[in-house]
Amino acid sequence: MARYIFVTGGVVSSLGKGLSSASLAYLLQSRGYKVRLRKLDPYLNVDPGTMSPFQHGEVFVTDDGAETDLDLGHYERFSGISAKKSDNITTGKIYSDVLKNEREGKYLGKTVQVIPHITNRIKDFIKKDVAKEDFVICEIGGTVGDIESLPFLEAIRQFSNEVKRKNTLFIHLTLVPYMKASDEIKTKPTQHSVKELRSIGIQPDIIICRSERTIPLDQRKKISLFCNVSIEDVIETVDVKTIYEAPISFNKQKLDDRVLKYFKIKSRKKVNLKPWKKITKLVLKTKNIVNIGIIGKYVELKDAYKSLDEALTHGGIANNLKVNLLRIESDKLKPNQIKEKLKGVSGILIPGGFGKRGTEGKIAAINFARNNKVPFLGICFGMQMAIIEFARNKLNIKKATSSEFGSSKVSVVGLMSEWTKDGKLMRGTDKNLGGTMRLGSYEARLKKDTLICKIYNTQKINERHRHRYEVNINFRKEFEKKGMIFSGLSPDNKLPEIIELNNHPWFIGVQFHPEFKSRPFFSHSSWLLNRVSCIKNYWESEFRHYR
Ligand code: GLN
Numbered sequence: 001m002a003r004y005i006f007v008t009g010g011v012v013s014s015l016g017k018g019l020s021s022a023s024l025a026y027l028l029q030s031r032g033y034k035v036r037l038r039k040l041d042p043y044l045n046v047d048p049g050t051m052s053p054f055q056h057g058e059v060f061v062t063d064d065g066a067e068t069d070l071d072l073g074h075y076e077r078f079s080g081i082s083a084k085k086s087d088n089i090t091t092g093k094i095y096s097d098v099l100k101n102e103r104e105g106k107y108l109g110k111t112v113q114v115i116p117h118i119t120n121r122i123k124d125f126i127k128k129d130v131a132k133e134d135f136v137i138c139e140i141g142g143t144v145g146d147i148e149s150l151p152f153l154e155a156i157r158q159f160s161n162e163v164k165r166k167n168t169l170f171i172h173l174t175l176v177p178y179m180k181a182s183d184e185i186k187t188k189p190t191q192h193s194v195k196e197l198r199s200i201g202i203q204p205d206i207i208i209c210r211s212e213r214t215i216p217l218d219q220r221k222k223i224s225l226f227c228n229v230s231i232e233d234v235i236e237t238v239d240v241k242t243i244y245e246a247p248i249s250f251n252k253q254k255l256d257d258r259v260l261k262y263f264k265i266k267s268r269k270k271v272n273l274k275p276w277k278k279i280t281k282l283v284l285k286t287k288n289i290v291n292i293g294i295i296g297k298y299v300e301l302k303d304a305y306k307s308l309d310e311a312l313t314h315g316g317i318a319n320n321l322k323v324n325l326l327r328i329e330s331d332k333l334k335p336n337q338i339k340e341k342l343k344g345v346s347g348i349l350i351p352g353g354f355g356k357r358g359t360e361g362k363i364a365a366i367n368f369a370r371n372n373k374v375p376f377l378g379i380c381f382g383m384q385m386a387i388i389e390f391a392r393n394k395l396n397i398k399k400a401t402s403s404e405f406g407s408s409k410v411s412v413v414g415l416m417s418e419w420t421k422d423g424k425l426m427r428g429t430d431k432n433l434g435g436t437m438r439l440g441s442y443e444a445r446l447k448k449d450t451l452i453c454k455i456y457n458t459q460k461i462n463e464r465h466r467h468r469y470e471v472n473i474n475f476r477k478e479f480e481k482k483g484m485i486f487s488g489l490s491p492d493n494k495l496p497e498i499i500e501l502n503n504h505p506w507f508i509g510v511q512f513h514p515e516f517k518s519r520p521f522f523s524h525s526s527w528l529l530n531r532v533s534c535i536k537n538y539w540e541s542e543f544r545h546y547r
Pocket of ligand 1: 351353354466
């Protein structure tokens with residue numbers, strides 16, 4: 001039977017519950033156990049799909065097409081296990097399910113209440129599809145004390161009774177601040193947070209204390225005494241220089257030991273920290289730098305392109321390079337400043353995006369990359385913008401646009417339904433913005449002897465998508481005449497997946513998001529190796545040349 005580990009947060013948000021959960025998952029896996037990670041989010045949005053990256057950071061997309069919290073990206077990158085739709089749920093989704101059942105009369109006339117109807121639905125989610133896992137780690141979003149978290153905390157309390165307390169472990173992650181004025185580490189916020197948790201009926205078994213500096217023994221003793229946990233279960237996590245150090249640091253603090261001890265089980269294997277040590281060393285020591293200009297609308301918020309930032313770091317790791325990102329706000333990028341602003345970059349990257357604002361800056365940057373033979377990678381929206389740029393400047397379709405920005409006669413990018421008559425309508429044009437996109441993993445067939453085919457070293461790939469609009473295949477011939485190569489297409493040949501240019505050393509646009517499947521270190525699976533070589537070629541052969 002699976003054992004359940006619940007991770008809650010106290011005092012403030014953004015303490016790194018996701019990273020802590022992901023690190024613990026790695027450590028338990030490395031000790032020979034099968035682990036599953038889940039996230040319960042207390043907000044009312046049905047899923048994070050329609051939330052602005054400014055509000056909530058990146059939307060992470062799973063293979064099976066779920067738009068999820070960015071913490072699931074950490075889970076995947078640290079544990080190597082592909083997350084599923086059933087690994088992330090929000091209050092909004094829970095309520096909408098319960099209300100749907102109520103409308104369908106499934107509660108047989110009973111009064112529908114938070115307890116038991118909402119809490120039951122939460123408990124169902126926690127144990128859904130759990131079969132051979134030894135551990136299910138469930139992170140509860142938000143901070144203890146929030147009104148929104150209450151039903152989740154009540155549900156996990158009930159859950160621990162149902163599966164028995166000995167099969168459930170509660171970890172509480174809190175902030176232990178350092179007060180400069182008095183040169184002291186303060187434990188009071190942690191005490192209060194645990195008090196709050198206990199008032200709901202949850203006694204934490206392990207307290208992880210996030211702190212700027214090492215917590216002296218006396219303070220640890222205080223936390224142990226006031227929070228009713230043994231001193232060995234007060235685990236400190238001092239800020240690390242790179243996230244790749246986190247599993248090493250948690251192991252050093254014996255987090256995994258304490259977890260196994262709690263469940264009275266032994267390690268099946270010796271924990272392997274070598275890969276983390278190796279990449280930590282690489283990330284911290286490398287002096288070799290490559291500058292990449294990333295032009296997007298959400299560059300000011302670091303988390304908005306989380307997977308992309310991580311994927312670029314992974315590319316650097318594979319090539320012993322530090323990738324220095326020059327973040328340029330597309331809205332503020334005027335065509336006459338491009339040369340100046342992009343001075344010294346070895347490559348230009350336009351990431352995914354939505355809406356018209358900032359598009360002219362992106363298009364101007366693509367024009368610069370195309371004409372000056374600067375390596376370019378356009379991801380999703382970035383590829384769509386490259387199509388518009390090419391149509392305007394090479395095909396002379398001056399008004400070329402995307403129907404995402406309003407109806408037009410020259411939508412070189414648009415809803416497939418606009419140009420497909422008999423083909424299956426994949427997405428509607430209704431006003432419901434949630435879940436109307438092409439989401440999740442789709443196959444693309446690659447054309448032989450193209451750059452992309454060399455990079456992936458195969459003719460069939462599967463990558464994750466998240467978009468509503470498509471490059472209009474009806475313009476294909478015109479584009480090809482002027483030197484664009486449609487080097488990847490959907491298996492039915494209707495949807496352009498990858499574009500290249502025949503007179504450019506490295507110009508690639510992809511309709512999918514390769515960053516979602518990037519992992520920090522790779523073992524033997526072939527697609528991972530492909531990705532390493534993809535990035536390797538990318539930086540090594542082309543980018544260095546332009547540095
Ligand atoms: N806005 C574009 C679309 O919906 C691109 C989306 C993206 O870049 N993820 O098709």
